[in-house]
Amino acid sequence: MDASTLLADFLNHLAIERGHAKNSVLAYGRDVRRFLEDIRRAECAVESVGPQTVLDHLSRIQAAGVSARSAARALSSIKSFYRYLVSSERMARDPVGEVQSPKLRKHIPGFLDVGEIVRLIESVPLDTPRGLRDRAMLELFYAAGLRVSELCDLSLSQLDLEHGFVTVIGKGSRERTVPIGRQAVSALKVYLAKARGAFLNGALTDRVFLPRLGKGWTRQGVWKWIGQLARAAGLDRRLHPHLLRHTFATHVLSGGADLRSVQELLGHADISTTEIYTHLDTPRLRKIHQQYHPRA
Helix, strand or coil: CCHHHHHHHHHHHHHHHCCCCHHHHHHHHHHHHHHHHHHHHCCCCHHHCCHHHHHHHHHHHHHCCCCHHHHHHHHHHHHHHHHHHHHCCCCCCCCCCCCCCCCCCCCCCCCCCHHHHHHHHHCCCCCCHHHHHHHHHHHHHHHHCCCHHHHHHCEHHHEECCCCEEEEECHHHCEEEEECCHHHHHHHHHHHHHCCHHHHCCCCCCECCCCECCECCCHHHHHHHHHHHHHHCCCCCCCCHHHHHHHHHHHHHHCCCCHHHHHHHHCCCCHHHHHHHHHHCHHHHHHHHHHHCCCC
8 A cells, every 4th residue: 555645545534524624634644644754664564554563653753852742642643544544444454543642641731810911912002003903813812712723714704793703613614603802892893994904905805814915824923923912011921822722711711611611612622621721720719619618
């Protein structure tokens, strides 16, 4: 079997039949491609792979500096690849299905406190089109807990400012509708009325946010942008876009939202992904414990 053809078919299956997002397909491709190149060097055919082959590969990439978490993701990608080969009748049995992923400590994400997020948002001046755009982006990021890709791809038709909602197309093309507060609605209305036209330069696009004359945002561009805003606000910590998503989830949970609601707002397919935020809410839990425990 030709490994390159099998990989291409697998990635098409993920994108077209499974509806995975572009970035997810790219990640699967990187993991499986690295594995296939590794077994090629070892003169091992795709159909000859066994559990030890995979374990040896994981050991080698970790020795080369790949983290345990990334190695676990690579194992998941490889197992998905072989499940596809079996389901598409390229192989009679799955040779790696029983390989166990190592137990990983759950990473507890950081977040901004209320003072820090307010400082970041209010540090943006409102006397230029760029400032109006940046304020609207920050307000929406924090109000809706968006992923970077969701912000980059956001179109005008996804906004319902009259009723205060944004419809988001998330991972796996899953759609969710998230309410946004009055401050985000107000910032978006001002930006759309007074500033968005300054970035169009005659381009026909329905993208809500544009970094420069008719061009769309990239993930790398948003990372650079949020870092610049953090430095301008004088925040003495490294900011990244996902930190705003973590901040949204933490603040909503601290305000009394239940975990299922936070799961829906974030667009998590599995509630176990949302559960990491329960570790961040210790001040509220302490208050509840002191209020209700008979010996607190």
